[in-house]
Amino acid sequence: MSRVVKLAVIPGDGIGPEVIAEALKVLDAATASSDVTIDTTHFSLGANRFLETGDVLTDADLDAIKAHDAILLGAVGGVPGDPRLVGANIERGLLLKLRFSLDHYVNLRPTVLFPGVASPLANPGDVDFVVVREGTEGPYVGNGGAIRQGTPHEVANEVSVNTAFGVERLVRHAFAVASARPRKKLTLVHKTNVLVFSGALWQRTVTAVAAEFPDVTVDYLHIDAATIFFVTDPARFDVIVTDNLFGDILTDLAAAISGGIGLAASGNINPSGQFPSMFEPIHGSAPDIAGKQLADPTAAILSVALLLAHLGLSAEADTVNTAVTADMAARTGEARSTATIGDAIAARI
């Protein structure tokens, strides 16, 4: 019996369309001989769409996207400083709006230093961890405001909102992820000594949920100390659970130590399945190199592997991961175009 997966594709801006073309090539190859058919719908969203129509993400767009089983996104965002984009904030209006509207409370960001890949660290060790970042709360909620803007008496506030509901479901998911991994270790990263109210909620929740997962070892690091270990001993980490902003910071640093953001994939996941989950490379739209076939599509391709795993197609996901691993091990340092890398990975499937 054949299965049809309805996939919403948002190539976006800059290098987004280039890396998505390769990701779809690999997705095709990985599902070619299976009984799964991927039925894609392309959505033109991002800075270009805004410049053409003035829309960032309409309710109609959102409804159409919701009617899909999953989303694959390239990258969104225009040229920094483009005067025509002033006030548009594509990141908040599109990317964050999707994460919040589709209740993507698990922002899953695995970090693996693949054999053959160079790290800026002299002795990176065996890097293989996953950051389980909260995706719908914290300082990202947009509950900020300012008074007397532009005057010497301006006050600009940002509110980080953390709920027991939101923290607990994320923490429970992170424990489940840790419990399914060989090392079964979970590190909470926060700043409990300064952010005492949200910190207490996170700490208390981790302690409570830990009782349900006696096989998982738990520890805690302040965000500042965590960045130290990311460069001195990243191999110590297995699963990290953290809030939206700390997760944002840690995952860029994680990408940097494991070969760069050209390799870092992510899933914005709604585990209940109520809304489609969204898979995207963590890199941005990099307008400076767009259209030149200079971008590495590997992060987008690894995001396809996360997508396949999320859909329960673990054999297909493994195929993609194996092909990527082989490609990385064979890299010689010679520059290859975006399409050449995509072709090489697809050919290994």
Next chain:
Amino acid sequence: MSRVVKLAVIPGDGIGPEVIAEALKVLDAATASSDVTIDTTHFSLGANRFLETGDVLTDADLDAIKAHDAILLGAVGGVPGDPRLVGANIERGLLLKLRFSLDHYVNLRPTVLFPGVASPLANPGDVDFVVVREGTEGPYVGNGGAIRQGTPHEVANEVSVNTAFGVERLVRHAFAVASARPRKKLTLVHKTNVLVFSGALWQRTVTAVAAEFPDVTVDYLHIDAATIFFVTDPARFDVIVTDNLFGDILTDLAAAISGGIGLAASGNINPSGQFPSMFEPIHGSAPDIAGKQLADPTAAILSVALLLAHLGLSAEADTVNTAVTADMAARTGEARSTATIGDAIAARI
């Protein structure tokens, strides 16, 4: 004419007293042949004091400290998880209370990779930058709160407060620091695409103050991207200006890439001179290694150099920096006790 400097000394907890003993040794040596007399008053503050008396920092302590010209602090904080300290929060009640009460709005944290010092980075390059971190606003203000604590309906908020007054004085100070350095480059680090209100205030302020410093080159990085460059190209940075929390995170990472927190000094500065400024290593009290002469006092000694420079004793500050640089270049990797390192540096003066 001889000058008397009244110095409040807060050795604190854990390794604090050990590193402060060496810092004072070096301070003595550096001022021995000058016309400056350092008149020290020791304050017993920290977890130990709390355990003995129940006090963290009384009004009387604060008044007594205010009557000094400067403060030298070791480290504060008890053994993590000590049940007798639950609810005490020595960090907020002592360290942050000092920074806020004494209006230490410039948190100055230089990062230099000294010749002979190992970095976890394979190719660190020429690392020499300074983070000018805001010290009295942002997410550190303690304007958080929670409702329905401990129930499934808890909501815990933290408010980041940013004022034009607070941001502008800090940014102006950072530009002055940049203008006095050879490369004259200033990088604002924030997260303007998500924290749109505070981000707009910071960005606008930097743009406005830049007009007063036409010799300074300005750029901007999101906090997540900044952590990438800290490990891939730290030499690109000269002066970084950032908020309280981002500065906290970046300076631990900065310490990690430049030889560790055993070498990282800081100044909590009130440039107006209304209140005494405070100098401290950025490391914590490390109770696990306390009393064993295992701590590196170099960060505390470099904090003495910052203290001397702040007091206008730049020749004495240079002496300390030169002695530390020479000691570092001569390090063989052999373990030395806290006092041995302090003696060696003092002997070079």
